[in-house]
Amino acid sequence: MSPLRDQLVGFIAALRAAGVRISVAESIDAMNAVAAVGLERARMHEALAAALIKDEADRAIFDESFNRFFAAPRANRAEHPDHRGEQVSAAGGRGRPGENPFALPSDDALARDREEKSLPSEAKPAKQAAAARRHGAEKGKDAEPGKDARRLSDRMRARQERGEAQAREESPTPDIDAARVARIRAIERTPFDKFSDLDYDEARDALAPLIRRFRIRLGRRLRLARTGRIDFRRTIRAALQRGGALIDLNFRARRPRHVDLVILADISGSVRYAAQLMLELMAGARGCFRRVSSFVYVDHLAEADFEDGHLVMTPALDLYARSDFGRVLGELWERRAGLLTRAAIVVIMGDGRNNRLPARADLVREMVRACRGVVWLNPEDPARWGTGDSAIKQYAREVSALAASRNLRELQVALAAIA
């Protein structure tokens, strides 16, 4: 392998380590892209970005890594051939040991100047600090070492600050706030069992756009298709006017789907974040269903409602009681049988950890028979299903569908699939 290819492979590995998702095909694209545009630094920068970065939220990480890996060329390398190793590592700036930063060959100082101007502003600090250090190292041989470098770096800083101020003025507010998108993506992928209260608050903030997206998605699935089964009678009638040629097809109108939703969410201990976020998501998509009845449970059933973003339950539940889903099922079956109709889909969110109390999976079977379906969402890792006091395996045999929903993203996908 050529050194440049090695460098690119290392660069891609570093990006992957930083959380950017890059496929093999994309890394091949990156190589081809570099081959196509050549080694001029600014161009190579943009070429690699086009091939590797598919989400503007990852752009900052990319720029930072690029500057670490492909340091700007020195203008005066010819004068100090013996200093190469040292200077390259200095130019690497924030490079960690063992990462082997790589300097591109330079044509002349002019090219370098041009590049410096076209470089994104946040790239400047590292580069200039590196340049300052480099100058310091060169002059340090005959003059006092620190002073020159310090003066230089002061000047650099002043220039840099000016540059940043300019950049601030120049850059318009982007419609898509990259940092925000990145945060939403991160929180979407955080497993519920790793949630802290802080994460929960952040997830609630992120929820607003998610709810909107979710509602659109659900609505689309529930919307009537324009075409469907052919209305034979109307088609033939229309054809009669044309001597029997079936020119216009008429379609039978689809009946609107009425879906009643019955949600049961476990709000005890470990799964409460998942349950609350689900209830909130569903509350946002209320309009897509004919009727939504939400319940929460620990050892009893309680009606749930949202008021100003806070969960209100009647009657209040003891959150630290031992959860008993068997009894909850019994209560639902006896007192709320009116809700369990052919139009109803029952969504149960819980980990099925029943403290070894009776699971009453037979009631779930009855519900499946009475309703359109019973869907179980489990926020636990599938690997842990059925271990310890988990009765999920028993329920799994009876329900219409069982899906893992370990994080917000999986939860949304599972919920959207229900409708």
Added chain:
Amino acid sequence: MLTREQISDGLRRALYVTNERVETAIFLALALEKPLLIEGPAGAGKTEVAKVLAEILHTELIRLQCYEGLDEARALYEWNYQKQLLRMQAGEQQGLRWEELNEHIFSRDYLLERPLLKAITAPSRVVLLIDEIDKADEEFEAFLLELLSDFQVSVPELGTLKAHERPAVILTSNRARELSEALRRRCLHLFIDFPGTEQERKIIEIKVPELDAKLAAEAARFVGAIRKLGLRKPPSIAETLDWARALVRLGVRELDSDAVRTALGVLLKHEDDRVKVESKASALAPHRR
């Protein structure tokens, strides 16, 4: 095959003011024959890239506007059902057998080519613009994958149709929803943001040369400033240009708060945006009255 410099030249000649990032991305899309996915706020010039590219390549632009519920029949092909029926009736009178008829009515003559098929079967390279892909359903996005990676489509009755010349494909997205990783993987990516003040001034000068240079600079600065106010719909470049033209027509000499107010409807399309900007008009306008 165009070189990098030819593309910069072409863009300049097509009056498209741009930067290194856009030029490199377009060049790579052509050089690597890969689709280019362009994201960015509405009105930043995403669709324009495709139009300009068609101009540079001296070729046709085939556009597929995506919307909710777009399906294969609208995007790829459809059998011309009416024509087939007429053919069958005519065939019956001529006494043709079913096999002969069958061969006839499932041939290219009876195929209604929609944009995607048109782009693939075109004799020379065309530019295919798949606009606002985020508005299409996820199912349609999945369907696009085969097309974008191999540039071929399968029509059951005709077999697989492969592109003679791979079209240059541009996809645009406003991020109404997240696109799938699979689609992103197959495309090169470009993010186009609103231009900075300096770039916007250039755009105004090139596209609306009648406007006084000083006024153009002020207009660019003003638009840049109101985009920062967090409006419901920040003005697009096209709207900025309309506004610049309006200023010319209104004979505005100086951009003071009154001049700003008179033509604000060209720039802002929401009532609350207009109220917001009007309340700050005197602070934002470069000239006081």
